[in-house]
Amino acid sequence: xxxxxxxxxxxxxxxxxxxxxxxxxxxxxxxxxxxxxxxxxxxxxxxxxxxxxxxxxxxxxxxxxxxxxxxxxxxxxxxxxxxxxxxxxxxxxxxxxxxxxxxxxxxxxxxxxxxxxxxxxxxxxxxxxxxxxxxxxxxxxxxxxxxxxxxxxxxxxxxxxxxxxxxxxxxxxxxxxxxxxxxxxxxxxxxxxxxxxxxxxxxxxxxxxxxxxxxxxxxxxxxxxxxxxxxxxxxxxxxxxxxxxxxxxxxxxxxxxxxxxxxxxxxxxxxxxxxxxxxxxxxxxxxxxxxxxxxxxxxxxxx
Amino acid sequence: xxxxxxxxxxxxxxxxxxxxxxxxxxxxxxxxxxxxxxxxxxxxxxxxxxxxxxxxxxxxxxxxxxxxxxxxxxxxxxxxxxxxxxxxxxxxxxxxxxxxxxxxxxxxxxxxxxxxxxxxxxxxxxxxxxxxxxxxxxxxxxxxxxxxxxxxxxxxxxxxxxxxxxxxxxxxxxxxxxxxxxxxxxxxxxxxxxxxxxxxxxxxxxxxxxxxxxxxxxxxxxxxxxxxxxxxxxxxxxxxxxxxxxxxxxxxxxxxxxxxxxxxxxxxx
Ligand SMILES: Cc1cc2nc3c(=O)[nH]c(=O)nc-3n(C[C@H](O)[C@H](O)[C@H](O)COP(=O)(O)OP(=O)(O)OC[C@H]3O[C@@H](n4cnc5c(N)ncnc54)[C@H](O)[C@@H]3O)c2cc1C
Ligand SMILES: Cc1cc2nc3c(=O)[nH]c(=O)nc-3n(C[C@H](O)[C@H](O)[C@H](O)COP(=O)(O)O)c2cc1C
Ligand code: FES
Numbered sequence: 394x395x396x397x398x399x400x401x402x403x404x405x406x407x408x409x410x411x412x413x414x415x416x417x418x419x420x421x422x423x424x425x426x427x428x429x430x431x432x433x434x435x436x437x438x439x440x441x442x443x444x445x446x447x448x449x450x451x452x453x454x455x456x457x458x459x460x461x462x463x464x465x466x467x468x469x470x471x472x473x474x475x476x477x478x479x480x481x482x483x484x485x486x487x488x489x490x491x492x493x494x495x496x497x498x499x500x501x502x503x504x505x506x507x508x509x510x511x512x513x514x515x516x517x518x519x520x521x522x523x524x525x526x527x528x529x530x531x532x533x534x535x536x537x538x539x540x541x542x543x544x545x546x547x548x549x550x551x552x553x554x555x556x557x558x559x560x561x562x563x564x565x566x567x568x569x570x571x572x573x574x575x576x577x578x579x580x581x582x583x584x585x586x587x588x589x590x591x592x593x594x595x596x597x598x599x600x601x602x603x604x605x606x607x608x609x610x611x612x613x614x615x616x617x618x619x620x621x622x623x624x625x626x627x628x629x630x631x632x633x634x635x636x637x638x639x640x641x642x643x644x645x646x647x648x649x650x651x652x653x654x655x656x657x658x659x660x661x662x663x664x665x666x667x668x669x670x671x672x673x674x675x676x677x678x679x680x681x682x683x684x685x686x687x688x689x690x691x692x693x694x695x696x
Numbered sequence: 697x698x699x700x701x702x703x704x705x706x707x708x709x710x711x712x713x714x715x716x717x718x719x720x721x722x723x724x725x726x727x728x729x730x731x732x733x734x735x736x737x738x739x740x741x742x743x744x745x746x747x748x749x750x751x752x753x754x755x756x757x758x759x760x761x762x763x764x765x766x767x768x769x770x771x772x773x774x775x776x777x778x779x780x781x782x783x784x785x786x787x788x789x790x791x792x793x794x795x796x797x798x799x800x801x802x803x804x805x806x807x808x809x810x811x812x813x814x815x816x817x818x819x820x821x822x823x824x825x826x827x828x829x830x831x832x833x834x835x836x837x838x839x840x841x842x843x844x845x846x847x848x849x850x851x852x853x854x855x856x857x858x859x860x861x862x863x864x865x866x867x868x869x870x871x872x873x874x875x876x877x878x879x880x881x882x883x884x885x886x887x888x889x890x891x892x893x894x895x896x897x898x899x900x901x902x903x904x905x906x907x908x909x910x911x912x913x914x915x916x917x918x919x920x921x922x923x924x925x926x927x928x929x930x931x932x933x934x935x936x937x938x939x940x941x942x943x944x945x946x947x948x949x950x951x952x953x954x955x956x957x958x959x960x961x962x963x964x965x
Contacts, residue, residue: 418933422951425697425931438935446946451926453936455746460928467935467946599926609745661928662745664700664786 395678396685397671399433401653402553402579402630404488404514406433409653409686410643410671413581413634414439414492414517414557415464416608416657419478420485426664431671433653434488436581437474439519440508441493442500444470454590454599459611459636460658461588463602466494471504475511488514490555498545505549514553518546518577521559521584533559533584536571543575555579555632558623560586560612565619566626573627580623581632581655583616609658612636617649624650624691638666640673647689698931699726700786705777706759711839714765715807716775717753722760722785730755732815733792733899733922733955736762737930739784740770747786748774749927749950751811751899753840760787763810763839789930790954793920795819797895801873802848803908805831805866805900811922813840815897820847828852829873831866831900835859867907870896874915893917898958909958919958925949 397408412423414436420429429435447467454461468474471493482489491513495501505516520542521533532538539556546554556572558565560583569580585606590599598604616635624631633651637643638659646654654674659666678686699722707719722736730752737747748770750762766772777783793815800819804812809830820826828844828851838860844851852869853861862868877893898908899922912919928934932951939949940962947953947960 416929416934418935422929422931422933426700447935447938449940450936450938452938453746453926453928453934455744458743458745460745462928462934462936464935464938467938658745658928661930661934662739662747664929664931 395675395683397675397678398685399653399687401632402515402555404434404553406488406653408433408671409647410667410674411436411490411632411653411655412660412667413655413657414519416660419474420482423660423664424485427668429482429485429487431668432487434490434514435482436490436492436517436655437478437482438468439466439492439494440468440471440474440504441466442471442495442504444468444473449601451599451601452605454605456588456590456607456609457611459607459609460661461590461600461605461607462585463600463605465602471507475507479511479513490515490517492517492519492557494519498542501542502545502549505546505554509549509551515555515579516546516550516552517555517557517581518542519557519584521557521561533568534562536567539568540571540575543572543577547576553578555581557584558582559584560615560619560635566622569623569627573629577629579630579632580627581634582623583612583619583635586612586615608635610636610638613642613645617645620646620651621649621693637670638662640670640675640677643670643674644677644689647686648691648693650691650693652687652690697729698787698789699723700784702782703785705779705781705783708778711763713836715763715837715839716766717761717763718774718777718783719759719761720783720785721758722787723758726785726788727755727758727760730760730788731792732795732818733811734788734790735954736760736785736787737789737927738762738774738786741773744770744773746928747930749789749930751922751954752788752814753810754814754817763807765807786930790950791952793897793922793955795822795824797824797918799825799892799894801827801829801870801894801896803829803866803870803896803898803900805904806833806837808898808900808904808922809840811899812897813843816844817847825849827873827894829854829866829869831855831869831904832860833857865907866900866904867911870908871911874911874917877915877917895920898922905958906963909961909963912958920955921958921961922954923949923956923961924954
């Protein structure tokens with residue numbers, strides 16, 4: 394039997410399968426289908442200092458093997474999360490990663506303090522959400538700003554800090570090196586890729602915000618390439634995501650350099666996707682005769 | 697708790713040139729928790745990532761029926777299913793209609809008609825007095841009217857071109873019905889002694905629902921509407937199916953709805 398346990402930046406995951414922010418709410422809904430303890434970790438919906446209503450609908454458009462979304466960080470605010478959602482999540486034996494987005498470095502710092510004190514297992518700093526006008530993406534596309542946010546998040550946290558990178562950049566390794574240099578304990582990627590769809594009959598974009606972020610199987614090759622590039626540029630562990638819908642996809646991201654893998658959009662098609670991906674990944678480990686699934690990480694043999 | 701499973705198509709019937717009816721063997725684990733106005737989220741082939749939300753028209757034993765029109769590729773694929781085929785179904789999902797009323801008017805417009813059949817049947821078998829007002833584009837789009845006649849005290853049909861029933865919009869039928877009803881105001885002398893006021897339940901295009909909601913509000917009659925929005929997960933996790941509420945908040949069609957009290961909804965575009 395392949396041992397699925399991985400140590401991710403000091404956090405012990407019982408398996409490398411994580412659910413990424415925004416596709417899994419706070420776990421209540423998919424918890425009706427399987428025991429949340431089956432997962433390695435849960436990244437909760439992106440939190441902001443105050444409650445946010447998000448963008449007007451339509452917030453989703455289907456694309457060839459993918460979706461565009463423009464939810465816009467709808468969330469109850471960090472305090473309500475700590476008061477009402479975290480205790481509920483804590484009833485399960487699963488690591489909790491709090492995903493945060495702020496408009497200023499101070500906002501990131503403030504949330505890190507509260508969440509560290511509340512006892513989440515890790516903080517994921519989102520510097521890459523394409524669906525909010527202020528902050529968000531700007532931090533993710535400018536190395537010096539990404540470093541500044543990382544530094545303040547590290548200073549304000551007592552738990553490991555992971556920084557989530559945007560794929561909407563020319564050279565992702567630049568940002569990766571900047572956040573590693575600023576003390577990030579781990580890096581996650583990719584967030585969604587900016588895209589747009591237009592209804593040919595009406596001439597109107599499908600999304601009310603006109604543009605949104607692409608996810609789902611369509612982005613897998615981009616994710617594999619970017620994880621590979623970042624893995625070659627930094628030493629910190631990588632949480633790989635983007636388009637994973639089966640065990641082989643997860644194995645691909647691990648071979649490219651990911652230590653753990655998140656399964657997001659795939660859940661919309663199959664509510665059991667994360668658990669299924671875990672089982673399929675485990676079978677791949679067995680077939681390859683691996684003692685530990687971590688042996689896959691970085692195993693690609695490039696030409 | 698919703699169930700995700702592969703279901704056999706027990707019966708596939710074409711109702712008219714546009715509408716298809718699929719009866720699915722979903723099992724009692726699904727039907728035992730189904731209520732009127734809920735929906736199922738159906739995978740429409742491997743090529744399309746997202747499931748398609750379709751209202752539950754009717755259910756009995758271990759069978760559940762959906763009725764739909766072809767709009768795009770997903771429903772096109774669905775329309776080609778035959779008895780014996782397998783479908784990946786997630787459901788039942790969402791919150792349906794509150795059927796506690798003793799008298800009700802069910803209002804359906806176009807493809808909003810099928811879910812109202814389930815409401816009419818369930819309410820009638822619970823002893824309520826059910827009236828139906830159904831609007832179709834034309835004779836060719838008409839469907840399910842025989843089934844409504846079976847369970848309703850009265851049924852009126854109206855169509856855009858008058859090729860079936862009267863010519864006009866279904867809201868005219870609602871307006872007429874309400875004009876002949878007692879209003880909800882307890883101190884209205886004109887209404888004392890008349891039967892208790894009805895509750896209106898409606899499904900159809902947004903513009904129709906808005907007009908029905910306005911008519912009900914004007915007559916002081918309670919109204920429940922079934923809304924549509926583009927969906928991802930269908931279970932309340934991804935937050936894409938937002939709809940604006942009159943109080944400025946946002947709710948989610950898949951989890952808080954699809955049925956809402958008309959007064960809660962922000963009808964401005
Ligand atoms: C709660 C609910 C109940 C519904 N009940 C019924 C029903 O009983 N019968 C019926 O015929 N139709 C119903 N619809 C509408 C039905 O979901 C759409 O017609 C269908 O999704 C179109 O898919 P498509 O691939 O054919 O069209 P496409 O336009 O190719 O679909 C592209 C994407 O847009 C989405 N989409 C397009 N139109 C709608 C719409 N009106 N509502 C929501 N998503 C849409 C699709 O799901 C898909 O993700 C319901 C919708 C909702 C939200
Ligand atoms: C509906 C939706 C909402 C999302 N919300 C967030 C968010 O709040 N914060 C964040 O960092 N990423 C968010 N993401 C991005 C995902 O976490 C993930 O990076 C991306 O979807 C790629 O993975 P996937 O293809 O497996 O879904 C969201 C994605 C989707 C589809
Ligand atoms: S469709 Fe995901 S929350 Fe409604």
